[in-house]
Amino acid sequence: MATNIQPPAEIDLDSGGDPAVIWEEWSENIELFFIAAQRTEEADKLALLKYIGGKRIRDVLKTLPKVESYQQAKSELDSHFEAKRNECFERHKFRCFIQEDEESMLSFVTRLKTAALHCKFEEYSLKKAIIDQIIDKCSNKKLRKTFFPMYSA
Numbered sequence: 001m002a003t004n005i006q007p008p009a010e011i012d013l014d015s016g017g018d019p020a021v022i023w024e025e026w027s028e029n030i031e032l033f034f035i036a037a038q039r040t041e042e043a044d045k046l047a048l049l050k051y052i053g054g055k056r057i058r059d060v061l062k063t064l065p066k067v068e069s070y071q072q073a074k075s076e077l078d079s080h081f082e083a084k085r086n087e088c089f090e091r092h093k094f095r096c097f098i099q100e101d102e103e104s105m106l107s108f109v110t111r112l113k114t115a116a117l118h119c120k121f122e123e124y125s126l127k128k129a130i131i132d133q134i135i136d137k138c139s140n141k142k143l144r145k146t147f148f149p150m151y152s153a
Contacts, residue, residue: 005037010054020118023081026053027074045070090118094129098137105143109134 008029013019030049039045049070050058060080067073094115099108112130121129138144 005033007033007037007048007052010052011057013056020081023077027078042069042071046073049073090115090120094119095133097133099139101139105134105138105140108138 008026011022011026013022015022030052033052034040034045034048039048046067046069050061050073057077060077061067061073064076064080067076094112097108097112097115099105109130112133113126116126116129119126119129135144
């Protein structure tokens with residue numbers, strides 16, 4: 001077993017950010033930690049989730065149905081934090097995205113796709129929403145114009 005792998009810091013749900021986003025990012029980090037540290041036993045992963053996650057995660061778990069495995073705990077926590085996500089606000093944040101100075105189109109589209117994941121757009125709507133955002137917010141006017149024929153289809 002790898003011993004020099006450092007676990008992620010305790011989750012900080014009081015940072016003022018969106019708890020759903022904080023949980024999603026922290027959850028991804030703990031999953032990567034388990035892989036890197038070669039932790040595969042459900043009981044070990046559950047104990048580490050509770051220990052590394054800290055008091056706030058243990059408090060949330062106490063309010064959820066009794067969990068007996070790591071996968072069950074993660075699923076319950078995913079559902080708990082996803083329920084706190086405000087779709088309207090997520091779509092508002094999505095529509096406020098602007099291509100940054102010197103930002104490549106690839107980076108801009110990647111940021112849009114990442115933000116769109118939480119907007120509950122259907123696949124067809126997702127494509128149109130990203131094209132709309134490029135047309136509205138892309139800094140390259142020539143590139144924006146090239147999307148008009150695509151968009152009308």
